[in-house]
Amino acid sequence: xxxxxxxxxxxxxxxxxxxxxxxxxxxxxxxxxxxxxxxxxxxxxxxxxxxxxxxxxxxxxxxxxxxxxxxxxxxxxxxxxxxxxxxxxxxxxxxxxxxxxxxxxxxxxxxxxxxxxxxxxxxxxxxxxxxxxxxxxxxxxxxxxxxxxxxxxxxxxxxxxxxxxxxxxxxxxxxxxxxxxxxxxxxxxxxxxxxxxxxxxxxxxxxxxxxxxxxxxxxxxxxxxxxxxxxxxxxxxxxxxxxxxxxxxxxxxxxxxxxxxxxxxxxxxxxxxxxxxxxxxxxxxxxxxxxxxxxxxxxxxxxxxxxxxxxxxxxxxxxxxxxxxxxxxxxxxxxxxxxxxxxxxxxxxxxxxxxxxxxxxxxxxxxxxxxxxxxxxxxxxxxxxxxxxxxxxxxxxxxxxxx
Amino acid sequence: xxxxxxxxxxxxxxxxxxxxxxxxxxxxxxxxxxxxxxxxxxxxxxxxxxxxxxxxxxxxxxxxxxxxxxxxxxxxxxxxxxxxxxxxxxxxxxxxxxxxxxxxxxxxxxxxxxxxxxxxxxxxxxxxxxxxxxxxxxxxxxxxxxxxxxxxxxxxxxxxxxxxxxxxxxxxxxxxxxxxxxxxxxxxxxxxxxxxxxxxxxxxxxxxxxxxxxxxxxxxxxxxxxxxxxxxxxxxxxxxxxxxxxxxxxxxxxxxxxxxxxxxxxxxxxxxxxxxxxxxxxxxxxxxxxxxxxxxxxxxxxx
Numbered sequence: 001x002x003x004x005x006x007x008x009x010x011x012x013x014x015x016x017x018x019x020x021x022x023x024x025x026x027x028x029x030x031x032x033x034x035x036x037x038x039x040x041x042x043x044x045x046x047x048x049x050x051x052x053x054x055x056x057x058x059x060x061x062x063x064x065x066x067x068x069x070x071x072x073x074x075x076x077x078x079x080x081x082x083x084x085x086x087x088x089x090x091x092x093x094x095x096x097x098x099x100x101x102x103x104x105x106x107x108x109x110x111x112x113x114x115x116x117x118x119x120x121x122x123x124x125x126x127x128x129x130x131x132x133x134x135x136x137x138x139x140x141x142x143x144x145x146x147x148x149x150x151x152x153x154x155x156x157x158x159x160x161x162x163x164x165x166x167x168x169x170x171x172x173x174x175x176x177x178x179x180x181x182x183x184x185x186x187x188x189x190x191x192x193x194x195x196x197x198x199x200x201x202x203x204x205x206x207x208x209x210x211x212x213x214x215x216x217x218x219x220x221x222x223x224x225x226x227x228x229x230x231x232x233x234x235x236x237x238x239x240x241x242x243x244x245x246x247x248x249x250x251x252x253x254x255x256x257x258x259x260x261x262x263x264x265x266x267x268x269x270x271x272x273x274x275x276x277x278x279x280x281x282x283x284x285x286x287x288x289x290x291x292x293x294x295x296x297x298x299x300x301x302x303x304x305x306x307x308x309x310x311x312x313x314x315x316x317x318x319x320x321x322x323x324x325x326x327x328x329x330x331x332x333x334x335x336x337x338x339x340x341x342x343x344x345x346x347x348x349x350x351x352x353x354x355x356x357x358x359x360x361x362x363x364x365x366x367x368x369x370x371x372x373x374x375x376x377x378x379x380x381x382x383x384x385x386x387x388x389x390x391x392x393x394x395x396x397x398x399x400x401x402x403x
Numbered sequence: 404x405x406x407x408x409x410x411x412x413x414x415x416x417x418x419x420x421x422x423x424x425x426x427x428x429x430x431x432x433x434x435x436x437x438x439x440x441x442x443x444x445x446x447x448x449x450x451x452x453x454x455x456x457x458x459x460x461x462x463x464x465x466x467x468x469x470x471x472x473x474x475x476x477x478x479x480x481x482x483x484x485x486x487x488x489x490x491x492x493x494x495x496x497x498x499x500x501x502x503x504x505x506x507x508x509x510x511x512x513x514x515x516x517x518x519x520x521x522x523x524x525x526x527x528x529x530x531x532x533x534x535x536x537x538x539x540x541x542x543x544x545x546x547x548x549x550x551x552x553x554x555x556x557x558x559x560x561x562x563x564x565x566x567x568x569x570x571x572x573x574x575x576x577x578x579x580x581x582x583x584x585x586x587x588x589x590x591x592x593x594x595x596x597x598x599x600x601x602x603x604x605x606x607x608x609x610x611x612x613x614x615x616x617x618x619x620x621x622x623x624x625x626x627x628x629x630x631x632x633x634x635x636x637x638x639x640x641x642x643x644x645x646x647x648x649x650x651x652x653x654x655x656x657x658x659x660x661x662x663x664x665x666x667x668x669x670x671x672x673x674x675x676x677x678x679x680x681x682x683x684x685x686x687x688x689x690x691x692x693x694x695x696x697x698x699x700x701x702x703x704x705x706x
Contacts, residue, residue, distance in 0.1 A: 239556055
């Protein structure tokens with residue numbers, strides 16, 4: 001009889017153990033531009049980064065079962081919203097991540113808030129996501145327009161570029177970047193001499209460049225992205241802008257853009273990013289894994305891809321710590337409470353307004369002669385410490401902070 | 404030096420007259436790309452009655468061919484300028500023989516849908532293999548630098564663009580409108596059966612015409628590679644404007660396509676000075692007005 005009781009007790013203990021390690025089901029959706037302009041900075045590369053994060057987390061937490069899906073928002077806010085609604089309502093997705101294109105990201109952020117799910121932004125740039133439009137279900141992970149302006153803008157003014165002319169993409173992102181940069185330039189004693197708002201996806205910038213040239217501004221600020229930035233820089237070289245003594249400030253330049261320009265054209269360009277694949281051994285090791293997962297040995301991950309990896313890791317940690325509740329607001333709160341720590345961004349934190357905090361780096365594009373192997377693009381010019389890299393909490397006008 | 408101002412109702416912005424000359428010249432240069440591309444479209448539509456929606460993709464193929472020739476066989480820009488259009492033109496010949504030739508008897512819509520589908524496939528394949536960010540291609544050494552014209556800095560490459568494209572445009576016009584070969588072509592579109600009765604191989608002529616139109620697009624692509632971003636979507640961004648140019652000029656009119664191409668380049672250039680936000684739209688506004696006033700286009704004949 002005693003023996004039977006002992007067995008029962010043992011069984012109870014074992015049963016208890018099983019109950020503690022109960023399975024947690026998580027569903028994550030990568031919503032990105034899979035087939036157009038931003039497909040290289042986000043897109044399939046973000047899916048590969050997500051897979052790496054899930055695989056790494058599973059090594060230590062086999063009880064968390066993660067399902068990953070992905071979708072193409074085609075850079076259209078209506079398409080993005082429709083996918084987000086379907087994922088949250090029908091497919092029971094807990095969290096959406098990535099989403100380059102600020103227009104789409106702002107729409108998805110509202111949906112995540114209404115449905116009490118979670119949205120981690122890695123791809124989009126508009127600083128309004130943690131400013132006026134912030135909410136308790138959105139975390140902005142990798143970078144934003146304020147940080148870009150603060151990094152590149154300040155560095156240019158400090159090194160003598162005190163008069164500016166802007167070429168600005170005429171939509172939400174371009175305007176945000178222009179506004180943030182003008183604030184930085186003026187705060188540091190610089191002056192804005194003029195600006196041109198060009199339509200998105202402009203082919204020829206020569207007319208705008210002539211205007212910039214005749215303005216005699218020392219710095220031409222490019223508040224645009226992707227193909228627009230590439231075309232501006234390529235044609236500025238052709239028109240002898242830099243040789244004539246004016247400098248270019250690429251306010252949002254990715255490694256893939258530098259690759260498209262070629263170092264001969266891009267050399268000397270100053271730019272700000274929060275992550276660069278060749279900065280340290282951890283990044284290089286991760287890049288190898290990413291290239292294998294992405295099946296693209298010649299491609300290099302961007303900071304957006306790194307942000308997707310890092311964001312998912314932290315999200316899964318929070319889910320595991322909470323014992324599996326998918327409640328959007330609660331998980332967001334937990335993520336803000338826990339310090340962040342991962343191989344790519346190191347130690348950091350998430351602020352009350354949803355802004356993830358980590359250092360930013362000012363890079364300079366290498367001369368072709370200094371580039372030793374494919375992807376060897378940048379020299380680090382300065383490190384901007386985490387507490388200075390992003391907009392101070394009090395200046396963002398985020399309702400979560402003031403009230 | 405005097406200033407030129409817009410009427411107050413349009414914003415009243417003023418610029419010095421010298422700067423205006425610069426902008427006019429820039430407009431003319433950009434117009435030469437419109438002219439080259441719309442010329443190819445007009446030739447194809449005029450002779451085959453096909454609305455070639457894959458023209459933008461074929462322009463992109465030209466630029467990619469230039470990149471690949473440089474990367475893998477070390478052929479420089481000047482060689483690519485000849486070889487790339489021939490290679491892409493050959494793909495055009497294959498498309499015509501395998502696909503397009505079955506559609507001539509059907510409605511325009513079928514040709515449009517087929518070529519549009521082809522454009523999507525070509526773009527998708529390019530994106531799959533090369534990514535969307537773009538590929539590097541630099542200005543050939545002999546054309547680097549530029550000269551100061553007093554009112555503007557003119558890069559040598561842009562001067563070359565305008566000379567080359569004007570030459571190609573004029574030569575094409577001359578061949579089609581002023582030579583015996585051109586006369587056969589024009590006759591074949593009017594009455595293929597009769598031309599065939601004279602012992603002329605009409606289907607082969609049509610095939611080569613499509614190949615030539617496609618080669619023109621590829622030629623424009625090679626010309627664009629050193630100054631525009633070489634990416635899979637480079638053609639689809641441009642092609643809509645070029646279609647507007649063709650519609651304004653009059654579908655199928657060779658001279659109309661060339662003149663409208665250059666003219667609209669200038670109009671767009673001026674818009675970039677006085678009201679840059681509208682520079683992508685201005686051509687479509689003009690298109691709407693022209694369609695209302697002259698539905699057949701500025702140089703088109705009523706069908």
